[in-house]
Amino acid sequence: MDKNAATVLAELREDHKNMALMINLLERESNLIYDGKEPDYELLHDIMHYMTVYPDAVHHPKEDRLYAELKAFRPDLSTGFERITMDHRHIAELSIKLRDEIASINAGNPVRRNAVVADALRYVNTLRGHMQWEELDLFRRIDEMIRSGHDVFDAANFVREVDPVFGPEVEDNFGRLVATIRKESAAG
Ligand SMILES: [Fe+2]
Ligand SMILES: [Fe+2]
Known part of the structure; x- marks a missing residue:
């Protein structure tokens, strides 16, 4: 099956907006911990659960596929981003570490709060x-590839999973997270 790079790129840009929303919430809650206040640990758990099942598992592999397409068709536009796949792996490791620390707190284990804050802010x-x-850089190179005529690519091994929070249907596990996001956007 073929896919349009332009469609995928639009999806990736949409994902970034959603991911930015998630990391803003994460930052806010970790600042509460830093200030010695009680954060919403259930919310933190749901955010990090989402980050491991969608951005790390779907968004980044989609990007890797698109960057590989760029490398194959426009090697002239492909310099200087060799570390991208490693970056994706590194981000996934940070997500899992943070998710597990938060799960451990929720399970009642003693976890040093300032270690969680440091890991959250690093993430x-x-x-x-x-x-x-x-x-600012890589997506614009894909735009350039599309403009120069290469849009359709073979998507045989493409990751197709839908977004369990921002997609057409909210997965059961994420009902609470979606309710929080709606409440916050209604409050402006
Ligand atoms: Fe991305
Ligand atoms: Fe990425």
């Missing part, structure tokens, strides 16, 4: 920087 900063690099 937020790493992912923000990564997304910014993609938006």
